[in-house]
Amino acid sequence: MSLWLSGIGVSRGIAIARVQRMHGGELDIPEYRLSPNEIEGEVVRFFGAQRRAKEQLREVRSRIPEGTPGDIAAFIDTHILMMDDRSITDATVAHIRNERINAEAALRRTRDALIAVFEQMDDAYLRTRRDDVEHVCGRILRILLKSERQLPAKAEHGEPYAIVADDVTPADIILLAQQQVAAFITEYGGPLSHTAILARSLGIPAIVGLRDARRLLRENETIIVDGEAGHVIADPDEQALAFYRAKQREHARHRAGLVKLKGRAAISRDGVHVRLLANIELPEDARIAEEAGAEGVGLYRTEFLYMNRKELPSEEEQYEAYARIVSAVSGTITIRTLDLGADKQVDSGRSHGPLPTNPALGLRAIRLCLKEPELFRVQVRALLRASAHGRVQIMLPMISNLQEYRQACAMIEAAREELRAEGRPMAEDVPIGAMIEVPAAAIAAPMLARHARFFSIGTNDLIQYTLAIDRVDDEVNYLYDPLHPAVLHLIRHTIESGRRAGIPVAMCGEMAGDPRFTRLLLGLGLTDFSMHPASVLEVKQIVVESDIGRLRAAVSAALDCLDPQELRDRLAAL
Template identity: 45%
Template sequence: MRLVLTGTGASRGMALGRARLEHPSRYLVDERPLEESEVDAEAERLYRAIAIARDELQALREKLHGALAREVAEFIDAHSLMLADRELTSGLFELIRVGRYRASAALKMQRDRLVAVFEAMDDPYLRSRKEDIDHVIGRVQAGLARESSVEERKLAARVGEILVSDTVAPSELVPLAEHGVLGVVLSSGSQVSHSAILARSLHLPMIVAAHQALSHIQDDDLVLIDGERGEIVVHPAAQDLARFRAWQRELAQKGKRLALLRDADTRTLDGTPISLYANAESPADVAQARTLGAAGVGLYRTEFLFLQRKEIPSEDEQFLAYRDLVLGMGGLPVTIRTLDLGADKADASGLVMDDEENPALGVRGVRLTLRHPQILAVQLRAILRASGYGPVRILVPMVSTVEEMTSVRRLLKECARDLRSAGHEIAEHIELGAMIEVPAAAIALGGMIKSLDFVAIGTNDLIQYTLAVDRNNDHLANLYDPLHPAVLKLLAQTIATAQRAKRRVTLCGEMAGDRRYTALLLALGLTDFSMHPGLLLEVRETVNALHREPLRAQATALLRAPTRARIERVVENLKKAVG
């Protein structure tokens, strides 16, 4: 019998396949108390299971390649650090040796204790990290049971199947896609979680918060999912299959259309040139950006050089990475963001404070690097040396005051002077800009703009800070709203302030690559977008079908709209600007 379930669409696209269920908490817990003679052997079993889990993560990390390698590695590194955390492991061995619990029971008790601690935290970001506990404990349980790895169990979902699960870690998504899994349905999660963002980059249809999925879908049920509508059809009828076939035909036609745009200009129908840049963090990203006709790299993340290592990367190591980036773009401009580590990132160098109560609002970005000016100086010197090979700009993250930019600029000038004295060829002038992601920076930009050569807007953090919503918390997902009136006013104000001061302004967040917001951003005056390379052609197609001037005429109505519903109506009217 046909059954329709609903969730939240997290990654667009449709998929038709047999369901493969992965139930949570599937491991048996042996609650029999240990005899004294069994304690050492049981502790050894747990030690081996943890070692297996660590080895699995390391092997998975070594297999990473392509444009998403850095993004996935970040989560693998976070889980590796958790396995090395004495707070987790020492408590487990104490439960075995003192409490006489078997390893499976000790894991369950430690999991429940840590999850309770996370759930009691005031900070929504930290509450959401309880999912990491589940992923790590599940991996150790798999090793303990001498079963297949977490990836292998999830990869029981074979080519042509739909994975139905409670959660999925970002580190699991790439192998899922590579093995031909067509889509993912999760009973929890949010559309702005890291897994959802990664699914969109992979073009893997995903539905989250489908709370009835695990109880109403059986293994091998034929399932049709629609990642845009958030709809799951179990045992689809003829009309459902017809809709799917029509979508497939449309997708094939779209692919042919987009292929023709690789070498096309990005220009509105009334002649306004629009610049589409790529966000990048690996050589594969850079190659894809060049292939798809990016105007340059609008955001190059440098954290991958610092993650999961005990020493800070040297100036030469960083220089080689930045030089290769500049050369890879063949003379097109690149914007390199200085280090943006915080306690929410996996860092083994000791640079990051790991005991912050609220890492999202803590010592990260420029707040961290100004505490360690010698580390910032090394990075600035490396970037300056790379500037001798092509056009480079430097972007500073998490800026909230003029004084922060003044300090960075002073250090930049000192580094440039020293390099020239040492005989290095560097650019005569290198632009220095700020990432506007803190509401205070957006509001005070008028007084800060003279200290900036350019501006970049980071909408992902700007939205969550403006609305006090953690984008990884599925309980708050409905409140994370790019169309909130306050968000649009901050965006419009930032764009207008930068343009009045004749400073270039680029938007680098998720909104830039989502064609649903393209007309809106053009209406607000934006002309520079930076996005995942895989989204460049879609946005180019959208821009090339719009008239900009009619959109700009709607900006006042857009900003006066008091509610999201009114804003949505204005956005619908913007579609009339299509040629």
């Protein structure tokens, strides 16, 4: 009898394969006291394990084939750099010396403290970066414990197999992809986890957050993995196999057709030009985005310059980083100013007192920058200087009222006057826009649109704040619904407010890169989409096949439905 399981589908595609379970789970970490003459030897043992871990990751990186998307290598590069991060090494050595405990226990304390900080972060994307800490520290711990995780051997006779694990590191994914793994199923993780991002980049069907998967799925049994719907069917009958084999063939034809779209403009059947932009984090991502057909960058996050360090980045360091990324982008690049909060004490080493009860609603993003003007001034000066190297737009996060926007603009103008007096080169025109991710900003969009040069809708936070739920909280994330009527009305109101004021409105949240919502968003009037580069061709295909005029009429009628299920049915039929 077949067993049907559901998790979070994060990478499209169908796999029919045999289960190979990958064991890992919690490490049994001993703790014991050191004698005074053992302390320095233990420090040496820790650094030896750290060196070995870096060697392993460099070996993985050297095996990445030519032509592989650059964001895949970037994950490994990030973990190699984190191996030397002082927030890991210095803290661990301090625990060994000050508390006279063994290296494993010291590293566990460091790991747990860092993870606790990341889990307090209000930005769902940044919160998932706790996985980086877990993976980096876990690799060193396994070396210290002589308990290194073994990857499953390649299946005999080339038979496809699906990995079932508690979690999978970026290095594991890269090595397993070279063994032609058919799918990944993990018990933990979310749509923004590295497992999800890498699986999408590699085109491997993947499901995350499927609790008890290792217990429920037997070794070597045949399963069907639907990476879009998030379904797993164990021990399928012949009827199910035939149905999903047909879907596999259809998906393969679909993927082959996407390649033909690379050089084609995203113009709908009725002649509407839709701008497809990319969300990026590293200069290497700019090349990947351009290869995928993105016309520019709709979101460049700057938080990574501030994280995992005790001192704030200087103006010069920020300028060099921004100038590099701006020079690498051929189109317009929208750079979001610092979107961190007072809860992130690890990032700057400043003393903030106790953590807020609800950091998502506390002193963060533009609120923090306005309260600490020197922090904002340094970043803005660096951004304005970088504007000399390309077409830069500055985006202000978490704007909730016009006063915040105008105050931030006044501070940017003051920084511009300083640079002009110093004779520093910069662009004459750097548009300043507002990120619409707070319901108050969406409702007040007509007023904001009279002052902002552009809007960008951040759906991840807009949905969470509108529905009062945390989508990475397993207890309530079932309520996270992009199709909730309140969410759709706020999106439509924002787009229409921008249109009436004559300013562009983009969307840079996860919803923009999800092909399930593309027709809906086109029907709401959205013409600027910003997404992960791996989603560009998928969305472009839908755009070129759509008649936007007809979609706008259909969506307008659908939004008038009073019955939630009828609304969903109509939207699904677009």
